[in-house]
Amino acid sequence: MASLTLKSISKSYGGAEVLSGVDLEVKDGEFCVLLGPSGCGKSTLLNIIAGLVPQDRGSVQCDGESVDHLSPRERDVAVVFQNYALYPHMTVAGNMGFGLRMRGVPKKTIRKRIAETADLLGIEDLLDRKPRELSGGQRQRVAMGRALVRRPKIFLFDEPLSNLDARLRSNVRLELKQLHQQIKGTMIYVTHDQIEAMTLGEKVVVMRQGIVQQVGDPETIYGKPANPFVAAFIGTPQINLYQGRFVYDDGVSFKAEAFSLNLQGLGVSCPDGEGELGIRPEDIVVVKRGQGPLEAHVDMISNIGSEKYVHAFVGREKITFRASKESDFDQGQGITLAPNIKRLHLFCQGKRV
Amino acid sequence: MNRERIETGILRIGRMVVLVLFLVWVLFPFYWMIISSMRSLEDIMANPSNLLPDIRQLDFHSYYAVLFEHGFVQYISNSIYVTLVTVILSVILALLGAYAVTRLRFRAKRWMSAGILGIYMFPPIVLVIPLYVLFSRMGLRDSMNILILVYLAQTLPVSLYMLRNYFHSLPVELEYAGLTDGCSRIGVIWRIVIPLSLPALTSVAIYTFMIAWNEFLFAFMFLDTPEKFTLSRGVVQLAGSVHLSKQLVMAASVIVTIPILVLFILLERYLVKGLTAGAVKG
Numbered sequence: 001m002a003s004l005t006l007k008s009i010s011k012s013y014g015g016a017e018v019l020s021g022v023d024l025e026v027k028d029g030e031f032c033v034l035l036g037p038s039g040c041g042k043s044t045l046l047n048i049i050a051g052l053v054p055q056d057r058g059s060v061q062c063d064g065e066s067v068d069h070l071s072p073r074e075r076d077v078a079v080v081f082q083n084y085a086l087y088p089h090m091t092v093a094g095n096m097g098f099g100l101r102m103r104g105v106p107k108k109t110i111r112k113r114i115a116e117t118a119d120l121l122g123i124e125d126l127l128d129r130k131p132r133e134l135s136g137g138q139r140q141r142v143a144m145g146r147a148l149v150r151r152p153k154i155f156l157f158d159e160p161l162s163n164l165d166a167r168l169r170s171n172v173r174l175e176l177k178q179l180h181q182q183i184k185g186t187m188i189y190v191t192h193d194q195i196e197a198m199t200l201g202e203k204v205v206v207m208r209q210g211i212v213q214q215v216g217d218p219e220t221i222y223g224k225p226a227n228p229f230v231a232a233f234i235g236t237p238q239i240n241l242y243q244g245r246f247v248y249d250d251g252v253s254f255k256a257e258a259f260s261l262n263l264q265g266l267g268v269s270c271p272d273g274e275g276e277l278g279i280r281p282e283d284i285v286v287v288k289r290g291q292g293p294l295e296a297h298v299d300m301i302s303n304i305g306s307e308k309y310v311h312a313f314v315g316r317e318k319i320t321f322r323a324s325k326e327s328d329f330d331q332g333q334g335i336t337l338a339p340n341i342k343r344l345h346l347f348c349q350g351k352r353v
Numbered sequence: 354m355n356r357e358r359i360e361t362g363i364l365r366i367g368r369m370v371v372l373v374l375f376l377v378w379v380l381f382p383f384y385w386m387i388i389s390s391m392r393s394l395e396d397i398m399a400n401p402s403n404l405l406p407d408i409r410q411l412d413f414h415s416y417y418a419v420l421f422e423h424g425f426v427q428y429i430s431n432s433i434y435v436t437l438v439t440v441i442l443s444v445i446l447a448l449l450g451a452y453a454v455t456r457l458r459f460r461a462k463r464w465m466s467a468g469i470l471g472i473y474m475f476p477p478i479v480l481v482i483p484l485y486v487l488f489s490r491m492g493l494r495d496s497m498n499i500l501i502l503v504y505l506a507q508t509l510p511v512s513l514y515m516l517r518n519y520f521h522s523l524p525v526e527l528e529y530a531g532l533t534d535g536c537s538r539i540g541v542i543w544r545i546v547i548p549l550s551l552p553a554l555t556s557v558a559i560y561t562f563m564i565a566w567n568e569f570l571f572a573f574m575f576l577d578t579p580e581k582f583t584l585s586r587g588v589v590q591l592a593g594s595v596h597l598s599k600q601l602v603m604a605a606s607v608i609v610t611i612p613i614l615v616l617f618i619l620l621e622r623y624l625v626k627g628l629t630a631g632a633v634k635g
Binding site: 047050052072073077078079082085087089098103 | 524526529533540549
């Protein structure tokens with residue numbers, strides 16, 4: 001187990017900068033999730049931490065000491081890859097024992113550790129099989145086993161669940177969380193799936209185009225997104241985001257193309273006025289006609305069983321809000337909506353205010 | 354009978370006819386070669402174009418003569434030496450070269466990668482005369498080792514190309530896994546890349562074997578001393594000798610052909626696998 005510090009890591013491929021000045025602090029035993037759309041540089045960052053790809057600038061530190069000059073072997077990290085990367089010519093036991101064998105661990109210890117890890121993951125029956133004889137879920141387990149058995153300083157996961165089907169994915173997600181609580185390893189987990197990030201991460205790092213957008217625990221990331229990108233990236237259904245300007249006359253109000261919203265004394269300072277307003281779908285309620293600030297008409301309803309998402313229009317702007325499963329709306333129906341003013345997300349020039 | 358059945362029937366018969374014609378076309382020279390090699394000189398003289406000689410009169414005498422009276426034991430061992438050394442070196446060099454081109458980053462990599470095929474564009478006949486002059490001046494001619502060098506230069510481009518395509522199809526994560534599991538770069542190549550590339554390496558080996566074993570032009574130009582002749586050079590020597598005996602030449606040809614045939618039949622599926630690997634993502 002170890003802590004990890006990244007200091008202004010930068011990396012370019014050809015002329016394109018995929019990482020620019022990434023700083024990150026991961027505590028010993030922490031579960032840190034790197035979250036971002038594909039192509040945001042998160043996998044590259046993982047490979048840099050593992051020592052598989054050299055960074056152009058910046059430094060990787062493990063327990064406070066630079067490991068930039070160390071080979072992947074010496075860094076003692078284990079990676080679980082998206083495609084699992086099991087050695088096709090070795091059995092499951094061979095795959096799991098490979099890292100230990102390469103490090104000269106005695107055979108008896110290797111066998112014991114493989115047995116323990118296989119027991120932990122429930123793959124005792126698979127030990128003599130070759131990877132091609134395994135299902136996707138089993139391969140995924142073996143890949144995790146291969147990492148666990150080594151007891152490395154840091155575990156790195158590169159979208160390990162993205163090749164599993166949806167139901168299996170949520171099971172393995174829970175198991176992974178349990179596993180982390182059991183072995184208390186330092187884990188860095190790359191994903192583009194916000195649900196994985198929210199459920200697994202103690203610390204979530206949102207990235208976009210090689211730049212860290214926000215670092216925080218899941219509550220902060222969801223409740224206080226640092227910028228419109230983070231706000232839009234996290235949350236299902238997506239947050240309602242509106243371009244507009246802050247107008248100061250009788251208090252502060254936000255003027256979008258289709259509506260104007262009185263911010264009722266929220267202290268917003270946004271000098272040149274241009275900004276964005278975000279409203280989470282659960283922070284909107286339907287009120288009596290004419291009793292709220294937003295007049296809308298219903299466009300579509302998505303019923304997901306436990307609740308309904310109602311898609312409506314305020315003028316030409318779309319708005320989505322959550323409604324109970326008992327609620328009943330008709331297409332084209334006129335409604336009045338009121339956002340919870342205290343839970344609004346206001347951004348001025350791309351920054352939260 | 355409906356139309357579809359008539360069509361499939363005709364197609365089936367047509368396919369058989371084409372296959373049979375093709376087989377006859379391909380196999381007849383072999384048949385002719387083998388039959389001729391086992392007839393006696395008198396028989397050939399008396400009835401040169403007899404396609405169905407009396408089986409009881411066939412024997413292996415000419416093989417004995419070729420092997421022990423015309424020095425073919427020596428030629429065979431020369432050919433084996435030249436071919437095996439070429440194959441081993443070609444596989445090793447192609448492995449390392451193709452790996453470097455696919456996985457490592459270095460200066461002028463793209464030029465080198467493209468140059469590999471560029472070299473292949475030179476027809477051997479263009480090279481043979483300058484090389485003849487060069488090696489003569491350097492006093493390197495008439496040596497089997499110089500043949501090995503030439504064969505390597507001839508086969509490496511295609512070998513590199515084949516392996517490069519194959520390596521592109523191997524997921525790089527496998528090697529990343531090997532590196533984090535504690536292998537050095539060489540360890541990754543030895544323990545992961547080589548075991549996974551056996552089909553491709555086999556096809557490179559067969560390809561090189563065929564070229565080196567069959568090559569005639571350079572062997573003809575560069576070898577002067579009969580003790581150093583390779584098989585193909587030996588056959589020509591035999592065919593050009595004053596008292597030409599057809600059955601001996603045929604026996605010699607059979608001796609040249611058999612190893613290639615056996616090798617090809619045994620390893621054919623690897624060759625196909627290796628050549629097509631990388632074309633389709635598995």
